[in-house]
Amino acid sequence: MAPGIKIHYSQTANLKAWDEVLSEGALQFLASLHRTFEPTRQLLLTAREEAQRRFDAGVVLDFHPETAHIRAEPSWQCAPPAPGLEDRRVEITGPTDRKMVINALNSGAKTFMADFEDSNAPTFANMVNGQVNLRDAVRRQIDFEVGGKKYKLVDKPAVLIVRPRGWHLDEPRITVDSAPMSASLFDFGLYFYHNAHELVKRGSGPYFYLPKMEHYLEARLWNDVFNFSQSFIGMPVNTVRATVLIETLPAAFQMEEILFELRNHSSGLNCGRWDYIFSFIKKRRADRTAVLPDRKDVTMTVPFMDAYVGLLIQTCHRRKVAAMGGMSAQIPIKDNAQANEVAMDKVRADKLREVTAGHDGTWIAHPLINIIARQVFDEHMLGPNQYHVLREEVKVAAADLLNSKVPGKITLAGIRENIVCSLAYMSAWIGGNGCIPLNYLMEDAATAEITRVQLWQWVHYGARLDSGQPVTAVFIDKQIDELMPSIKKTAPGVQDMHVKIATEYLKGQIRKSWPSEFLTSDLMPHLAAADGVEKMWLHSVL
Numbered sequence: 001m002a003p004g005i006k007i008h009y010s011q012t013a014n015l016k017a018w019d020e021v022l023s024e025g026a027l028q029f030l031a032s033l034h035r036t037f038e039p040t041r042q043l044l045l046t047a048r049e050e051a052q053r054r055f056d057a058g059v060v061l062d063f064h065p066e067t068a069h070i071r072a073e074p075s076w077q078c079a080p081p082a083p084g085l086e087d088r089r090v091e092i093t094g095p096t097d098r099k100m101v102i103n104a105l106n107s108g109a110k111t112f113m114a115d116f117e118d119s120n121a122p123t124f125a126n127m128v129n130g131q132v133n134l135r136d137a138v139r140r141q142i143d144f145e146v147g148g149k150k151y152k153l154v155d156k157p158a159v160l161i162v163r164p165r166g167w168h169l170d171e172p173r174i175t176v177d178s179a180p181m182s183a184s185l186f187d188f189g190l191y192f193y194h195n196a197h198e199l200v201k202r203g204s205g206p207y208f209y210l211p212k213m214e215h216y217l218e219a220r221l222w223n224d225v226f227n228f229s230q231s232f233i234g235m236p237v238n239t240v241r242a243t244v245l246i247e248t249l250p251a252a253f254q255m256e257e258i259l260f261e262l263r264n265h266s267s268g269l270n271c272g273r274w275d276y277i278f279s280f281i282k283k284r285r286a287d288r289t290a291v292l293p294d295r296k297d298v299t300m301t302v303p304f305m306d307a308y309v310g311l312l313i314q315t316c317h318r319r320k321v322a323a324m325g326g327m328s329a330q331i332p333i334k335d336n337a338q339a340n341e342v343a344m345d346k347v348r349a350d351k352l353r354e355v356t357a358g359h360d361g362t363w364i365a366h367p368l369i370n371i372i373a374r375q376v377f378d379e380h381m382l383g384p385n386q387y388h389v390l391r392e393e394v395k396v397a398a399a400d401l402l403n404s405k406v407p408g409k410i411t412l413a414g415i416r417e418n419i420v421c422s423l424a425y426m427s428a429w430i431g432g433n434g435c436i437p438l439n440y441l442m443e444d445a446a447t448a449e450i451t452r453v454q455l456w457q458w459v460h461y462g463a464r465l466d467s468g469q470p471v472t473a474v475f476i477d478k479q480i481d482e483l484m485p486s487i488k489k490t491a492p493g494v495q496d497m498h499v500k501i502a503t504e505y506l507k508g509q510i511r512k513s514w515p516s517e518f519l520t521s522d523l524m525p526h527l528a529a530a531d532g533v534e535k536m537w538l539h540s541v542l
Contacts, residue, residue, distance in 0.1 A: 002024060002027040002028040002030075002031050003031075004031055004176055004177045005027050005028075005030065005031045005174065005175070005176050006174070006175050006176075007022065007173060007174060008172065008173050008174070008175065008528075008531070008532065008533045008534065009124050009173050009531050009532055009533075010531065010532025011124070011125065011531060011532065017129075017132045018128055018132070020132075020135075021128055021131045021132055021135065021190060021194065022128065022190075025193070026189070026190055026193045026194065029189055029193045029229075029232060029233075030174065030176070030181060030185065030186060030189045030190070031176050032228075032232065033181075033182075033185040033188075033189050033225065033228070033229070034176040034177075034179075034181040034182065034185060035176065035177070036228060037182070037185065037221060037224065037225060037228075038176075038179070038181070038182060040221055040224075041167055041182055041184075041221065044167065044215065044217060044218050044221060045167065045168060047215065047217070048168075048214050048215070051214070051215075051250065052283070055283055055284065055286065056285070056286040056514075057286075058286075060398070060402070061249060061250065061253055061283070061398065061401070061402060062253065062398045063253050063254075063398060064216075064253065064254060064257065067216070067254070067256070067257045070256055070257055070260050071256045071257075074318075076260065076263065076319070077263070077319050077320045078259055078262075078263045078264075078266040078267075078268075078319045078320060078321045079238060079241070079263065079264050079265065079266060079267070079321075080320075081267065081321075081322075081385075082204075082205050082207065082239075082241045082267065083203055083204055083205060084111070084159035084203070084204045084205075084207075085111070085159065085207065085241060085267050085322070086384045086385070087110055087361075087384035087385065088110050088111055088322055088324065088360060088361035088385075089110055089360070089361045089362070089373075089374065089377040089378070089381060089384075090108075090109045090110055090361060090362060090364060090370055090373045090374050090377060091109055091110060091111045091112070091113055091161070091324065091361055091362070091363050091364070092104045092107050092109040092111075092112050092113070092158065092363075092364050092365070092366075092367065092370065093112070093113040093115055093119065093163075093327065093363055093364070093365060094112075094113075094114070094115060094119055094365065094435070095114075095115055095119045095120040095126070095130070095434055095435060096114050096115065096116060096120065096126070096129075096130030096131075096133050096134060097126075097129070097130070097133065098129075098133045098142065098144060098151070099146075099151060101114060101133045101134065101137050101142060102137075102142055102143075102151045102152070102153060103151075103367055104158065104367070105137060105153055105154075105157035105158050105160070106153065106154045106157060106158075106367075107158065107367035107370050108158075108367070108370045108371075108374070109158050109364065109367075109370050110158060110159065110361070111158050111159040111160070111161050111207075112157075112158040112159070112160055112161065113161045113162075113163055113209055113363075114130070114134055114160060114161070114162050114163070115163045115434075116130060116162065116163060116164050116165055116187040117163050117164065117165045117166065117211050117445075118211070118275070118434070118435075118444045118445040118446050119434050119435035119442075119444040119445070120434040120435075121428070121429045121430075121431075121432045121433055121434035121527065122165065122169075122171075122183070122434075122520075122524070122527060123432045123527050123530070123531065124173045124527075124531045125432075125531075126432065126434075127171075127173075127186070127187070131190045131191060131194070134160070134162065134191060134195065135194050135195060137153070137157075137160065138160065138195045138198050138199055138202070139198060140153055159204060159207070160199075160204070160207065161207040161208065161209055161243070162187070162188075162191050162207070162208055162209070163208065163209035163210075163211060164183070164184045164185075164186075164187030164188045164191075164208065164210075164211075165183035165184055165186075165187055165211070166183075166184060166211045166212035166213075167182065167184050167212070167213065167218055167221075168212065168517065168518060168521065169182075169183035169184070169518075169520065169521065169524070170182065170183055170524075171183040171186040171187075172524070172525075172528040172533050173528065173531055173533060174186055185225070188208065188225065188229075189229070191206070192206050192229050192233075192240075193233065196229075196230075196233060196235055196239070196240075197233065197235065200235070200239060205239055205240070205241060206239065206240050206241075207240075207241045207242070207243075207267065208240070208241070208242045208243070209242070209243050209244075209245060209270065210222055210242050210243070210244045210245065211245045211247065211272070211275075212245070212247060212248060212275065213244060213245075213248065213251055213258065214248045214250045214251055215250060215251075215254065216254045216257035216258050216260070216261050217261075219244065219257070219258040219261040219262050220261040222242065222261075222262065223261050223262050223264075223265060226240040226242070226265050237264070238264045238265060240265045241265055241266070241267040242262055242265050242266060242267060243266075243267045243268045243269065243270055243322065243324060244258050244259075244262065244266075244268075244269050244270070245269075245270045245272035245275070246258075246269050246270065246271065246272060246276065246308070246312055247270075247272025247273075247274075247275030247276045247279065247446070248275070248276070248279040248283070249276070249279045249280050249283040249284070249401070250279075250283065252276070252308050252311070252312075252401050253398065253401065255269060255311065255312060255315040255316075256315055256319075259315065259316070259319050259321065263319070266319075266321055267321060267322060268316050268321035268322030268323060268324055268360070269312055269315065269316050269321070269322075269323060269324065270324035270325075270326070270363075271308070271309055271312055271323075271324065271325055271326040271359075272326065272446070273300065273305070273326035273327065274326075274327065274329075274444075274446035274447050274449075274450060275446040275449070276305075276308065277292075277295075277298055277305075277450050278446060278449040278450045278453060280292075280304065280404075281450070281453045281454065281457055282453055282515060282517070284402075284404070285453075285457070285460075285514055285515065287404075288461050289404060290402075290404045291404075291457055291458070291461050291463060292404065292406055292408075292454065292457070293406055293407075293408030293409050293410055293414070294408055294409065294410060294411055294413075294414030294417075295414065295417070295418065295447075295450055295451065295454060296408075296414070296417075297406060297407065297408025297409070298406055298408075300326075300350070300353065301353075302405075302406045302407075303400065303403035303405060303406075304400070304401055304402065304403045304404060304406075307396045307400035307401050307403065308401060309357060310357070310391060310394040310396060311394060311396040311401070313357060313358040313359060313389070313391050313394075314390065314391040314392070314394045314396075316360075316387075317358065317386070317387050317388070317389060317390050317391065318390065320387055321387075322360040322361060322385060323358065323359050323360050323386075324359065324360060324361050324362070324363070325351075325354035325355075325359040325361060325362035325363065326354075326362070326363055327363040327364070327365060328346070328347045328350050328351070328362070328363070328364060328365070328369065328373075329365060329441040329442050329443070329447070330343045330344070330346055330347050330369070330440065330441060330442075331343075331365060331366045331368075331369070331437055331440055331441065331442050332344075332366060332368045332369070332440075333440050339440070343440060344369075344372055347369055347372050347373070348372055348376060350362075351372065351373050351376040351377065352376050352380070355376055355377050355380040355381055355386075356380060357391075358386050358389035358391055359386070360381070360385040360386050360387070361377070361385075362377065365435075365442040366442065409465075409466040410458060410463050410464070410465055410466065410471065411465060411466050411467075412465055412467065412469070415455070415458070415465070415471070415476070415479060416479055416483060417439075417451075418450075418451035418452075418454055418455055419451070419455070419476070419479055419480055419483050419506070420438070420483055420486075420487070420490060421438060421443055421447060421448055421451040422448055422451045422452050422455070422502070422506050423480070423483065423484065423487045423499065423502045423503060423506060424436060424438055424443070424487050424490045424491040424494075425438075425443050425444075425445070425447070425448035425491070426448060426498075426501075426502035426505065426506070426519060426523065427487055427488075427491055427494040427495075427498040427499045427501075427502045428491045428493070428494055428498075429445070429448075429520075429523065430494075430498040430501055430502065430523060430526050430527070431493060431494050431495060431498045432527075433491075433493065436491050438490065438491070445519070445520055448519065449518070449519060452506065452509055452515065452519055453515045455476060455506070455509070455510050456509055456510050456512065456515040457515075458471040459471055459472060459473050459476060459510045459511075473507075473510050473511050476507075476510050477507055480503060480506060480507060484499060484503055487499050487502075501523075501526060505519070505522065505523065
């Protein structure tokens with residue numbers, strides 16, 4: 001074991017594969033990352049808290065004056081597309097279990113975003129086995145057979161991109177010098193250490209999606225991590241490529257700056273639409289004018305979302321990198337052809353909106369959606385990208401990104417749908433499952449976060465339903481109690497204990513002065529305790 005690093009895990013593991021992934025050299029690399037970058041990470045997290053206090057006090061979000069020269073300078077551009085990232089018209093996303101990895105890589109999509117974040121419940125087994133699976137996939141050694149069915153990679157699988165967890169999360173199962181290390185650096189570090197050279201040898205490279213940043217200095221930290229890591233393993237500079245998800249409201253005001261910080265490693269920006277809506281509500285928690293209607297009414301065409309999309313495409317193409325579209329959450333409906341056609345029409349319309357707006361690619365959550373997305377993009381995007389679509393007509397002011405005038409109502413059906421999504425997802429997450437199909441939509445942590453903060457917002461500001469019924473904590477409790485017995489049927493595999501924890505958490509959340517920053521941070525101690533982590537290492541309470 002590397003000096004100063006300790007693994008806190010009491011369960012039985014696949015020792016050979018785990019020992020190979022958690023090798024002496026890999027742990028030394030993780031320790032070096034922690035000791036080099038943890039102080040800066042903590043300063044940046046403190047800066048997030050300070051920024052939120054300013055927003056709560058009435059300071060209005062705006063473009064940063066100190067970086068106006070970066071936005072005004074027309075000459076700088078980002079790195080050219082790395083091998084395999086020239087054409088990204090359809091990207092499939094999903095967690096890193098072995099079957100999912102093979103199916104996604106075989107889906108026909110151009111790339112696969114292997115997710116350690118929002119579609120993954122971070123049990124230690126999920127995190128380490130995910131690293132094992134990606135290592136094996138890189139080396140084309142991931143084939144397996146179960147129940148008489150063989151899972152085998154095709155000759156030309158999708159290009160692999162990895163999403164580590166966000167800067168705000170700790171990895172409590174690994175401590176360095178008696179402190180939990182960054183979950184971001186744990187996920188990034190293991191994948192990079194074991195696979196970077198092998199990926200380049202095979203004609204690709206270490207490619208990443210970076211989530212939930214709130215400031216361009218957080219992008220600078222990632223850039224420093226890339227430079228350090230490339231040097232550590234003797235890799236040429238600027239080999240890494242990273243696409244940043246613009247999924248927080250503050251980041252929308254800093255797109256140029258984020259690209260500038262990562263310009264030698266950048267492969268573009270992505271419209272992380274669900275987390276962005278969550279952040280819009282959370283960051284403006286003290287603003288009663290920012291109360292939104294039912295989740296279904298907050299579409300990509302409402303003013304603040306339309307402004308965000310236009311600015312992202314314009315920014316990326318000005319700097320010659322990909323402007324990636326967002327997720328269509330619909331999944332095929334196998335037992336109802338008519339309902340399935342309606343759902344697939346929604347996918348077509350969403351992808352048509354994206355490609356005609358100028359996006360260079362889009363996200364899907366199910367392999368069968370690939371055909372629809374590919375048809376739309378193939379018809380309307382004849383080249384590998386649309387960098388030539390400069391969207392010079394787009395003029396986005398701060399007020400446009402903050403425009404909360406969204407047509408729609410708050411309804412009883414909307415409240416009950418939010419409760420079911422919150423409870424079902426959190427129950428599944430506590431049980432180790434990070435994405436669930438719900439009403440023929442694929443729900444992950446981002447959509448669950450929207451439902452949680454919407455319920456809080458409606459209670460906090462005394463909203464009324466379209467029927468005139470006031471939305472109170474007691475009223476929400478009544479709906480929760482009615483819906484709670486059905487959650488185990490809605491999310492098969494969850495246990496009564498998981499539903500109880502989720503229910504108590506949600507009832508507590510709607511009563512808080514401010515909603516918690518992330519439900520995943522709040523609930524992580526349950527996963528860590530199940531893995532045998534002592535309470536002293538946990539930053540939250542059970």
